[in-house]
Amino acid sequence: MNGVELRPGVFRSQFNLRYSDVQAQGLLSLTAFLDYLQQTAGDHTESLGFGYREQRSQGAFWVLSRLSAEVSRWPEWPxxxxxxxxxxxxKGLLALRDYALSQQGQVLARVSSAWVMLKNKRPQRPEAWTNIYQLVTPEPPLEELPPSLSMPEHRPEDWAQNLCYHSRSIDANWNDMDMNAHVNNRISVGWCLAAHRSDFLNAHHIQRLDVNFIGEVFGDQTYNLCWEAPVPSDDLVWNYALFPTGQADPVLRARITWRANRS
Incomplete structure (x- = not known):
């Protein structure tokens, strides 16, 4: 376990950006950013005596349902x-967890997330599981509750048949899965970047990310990533959805607000 209790209810982990944590421009990658959040939440829970092994012994585990992140500046290697x-x-069945990513006292990113506790694959009332935490609000949340996303209007059968405006096929493999035998959330969100060419990604950075995790994503399956470019083209808010091939209901929806890099 890495990290310490910074003050009552607030847990801190520190990360040295590794070569493998950054993208082509030397900035922290989206997948590594999500990995840092996941690792810190896991270490926080571990420090309270209810980590992964304790959860599994009770047939229980936390599942990420929604996430919103706003990034003012992406940190650089090293x-x-x-x-x-x-x-x-x-709120209801959702347990709320917030984050702040900082460097030398300056907050670079703020995150709000909502989680569901599953026990024997059934959602549990979070009150029974959040009592191990000291619930705090050291600063106003980015979102009281990360938003529920909807895709632009299309017939569901069109999405399922990969007839959305733009799409590509993605194969989930064994290396994408985590210890819960699901494709990890950092991987499935990272797939959204496959909608873009390298020249777009080199010229832009993510300012805002909203994600809804709707269903399970498994290995050894093929998924259709669908997306819509914004209209007008100078608007940089893009919508994405991930569908199991041949199915009408998405397992993931995402919305990314991009910003052009300064020249």
Whole structure:
């Protein structure tokens, strides 16, 4: 376990950006960013005596349902960053967790997330599981509750048949899966970048990310990534959806607000 309790209810992990954590421009990659969040949340839970092994022994585990992130600046290799996290409370079946990614005291990214506790594959009331945390709100959340996303209007059968405006096929393989035998959330969100050419990605960075994790994503399956370019073209808010091949319901929806890099 890496990290310490910074103050009551707030847990901090520190990360040295590795060569494998950055993208072509030397900035922290989207998948590594999500990995840092996931690792810090896991270490926080581990520090309270209810980590992965304890959860599995009870047939229980946390599942990420929604996430919103706003990034003011992406850190560069080989810098060091800190990720703070805290459990904020719950709303219905969703347990709320926030994060702040910072460097030398400056907050670079703020994140709000919502999780579901599954026990024997059934959703549980979060009150029974969040009592291990000291619920705090050290700063206003980015979102009280990350938004539920909807895709632009299309017939579901069109999406399932890969007839959306833009699409590509993605194969999930064994290396994409985590210990819960699902494709990890950092991988499935990272697939959204496959909608873009390298010249677009080299010229832009993510300012805002909203994701809904709707269904399970498994290995050894083929998925259709569908997306719509914004209209007008100078608008940089893109919508994405991930569908199991031949199915009408997505397992993931995402919305990314891109910003052009400064020249």
């Amino acid at each position: 810098q060091t960053v800190q990720v703070d996290t805290w459990a904020r409370g719950h």
